[in-house]
Amino acid sequence: MPVPSADVPRLDRLRVGSAPDSWGVWFPEDDQQVPWERFLDEVSEAGYEWIELGPYGYLPTDPAVLHREIAKRDLKVSAGTIFTSMHRGPENWDATWQHVSEVATLTKAMDAKHLVVIPSFWRDDKTAELIEPSELTTEQWKHLTGGMERLAKQVRDEFGLDIVVHPHADTHIDTEEHVERFLDGTDSSLVNLCLDTGHYAYCGGDSVKLIKTYGERIGYLHLKQVDPDILADVQTNGTPFGPAVKQGVMCEPPLGVPALPPVLEAAQALDVDLFAIVEQDMYPCPPTQPYPIAERTRRFLRSCGA
Template structure:
């Protein structure tokens, strides 16, 4: 007797591991009195039904590897990766700033068994103050610096820590639109630099995640799952509102109330590599302390109900 097609497919492809992150609990900074304590974050992650997490901003969770290992293992949690912020298009001096962060973040993440470092480029408009810091677009010379710097960083992360660099395009950054993301991929080396495809940030500038996955499957190494409110997005873009202001208005919404649909994206990436991690991120900085937990639980339930190619462990 042969197995049913769905059961057979499940054995062949278990699907992506679905995790979550501190930003889904309103955490953007290492220390902010408006953010919930890290112990509560970890406890609620478990209660919401997740196993995998990210570090979030370095310093929010304990930075002593033994203590953090105890805190995670005691709750049955595992670490998928950490985050580094870079401005490698600016000058050669930016390398040291990036590497100083990498030593801290990658050093901690590697000791806890993580495999990825998500790298977010500096924004041209501050997400803390909304101040315009530099021009919105890069010159050809800056593009060259950006690509070379990330290849250097990715090579060093892999050789020193065994970690893979996953570049994160971002609203209010120089790499946000489809054309910019494709140019970045074209100018970087896939051995050292690949993409953390953030479905919300990519959709923020009209990007089609499914099409990108279809066209560049070998460059997708990690996923951030989020949705944007398409109606609000038009107002945000028309009025040139800063990303932080858009977040305060609720631009990132609870699935399934925004775009893009997450199930098909998870399935497309699972067909590339079922070992890829997909981390739920709903930017909610400044939210009330009791708001994130029920959203996180409902989001997990929605994702697991929308596709058979998603798993918690």
């Protein structure tokens, strides 16, 4: 593992954390996932201070219980996560808001300030079944951008939280073209990005370029890398995201792309406080696999100045 030197920048605007995703957690309940107590124990032992809530219901949803459990491990919550299908139009609003309200209530109770918003998938991440077209119509783009602005305003008004939209593989906000179209179509005072460096690389994007071009729209970071050899195979075979993760397409730093030091330095140059939450998609995984990776990743990030 690299050793910090005097030349390493001090990335003091970045608040490094991790998430249940780095422990192979994708669902509220699943026999292939580690118990939530083990996640909290190990994320703290690995040297992280901040966590995300993960899928709603994985961690305790009683604020008093969750406060007690994270406090005794010296942890704090940076964000909750929600899933949306805004492109499907206003008729989808009520179901969306019911889900958002649950997550936002717990997120606010944990003194966090962000909701990470993940768009719905256009194909099933397990079966590869096509759910809907991968490209939106002009009308659907209007629903998507307008719906996100409505969501951001209501979340801010009712809960005092900011949404950060997460470009994600196999969703309609994925490639550089789609991300830029989304940013150009939304109000920067309401809607900003959670830039996931792994997903953006998976979809062909350049994280450093995005940060330098749309810096004022970067509200949150997920730190992740992609194995370029496995990604090439995934692209050749049209493998959906879920099976690609099982192949190991997301790998621990510094073994993949993008190189994280330039990303971290570009984020630091924005001169705003940003969460930089480590996520390494690896569902499902052996229960003994996540902790050593998490510990090595934390040491690597320290060697980068974070």
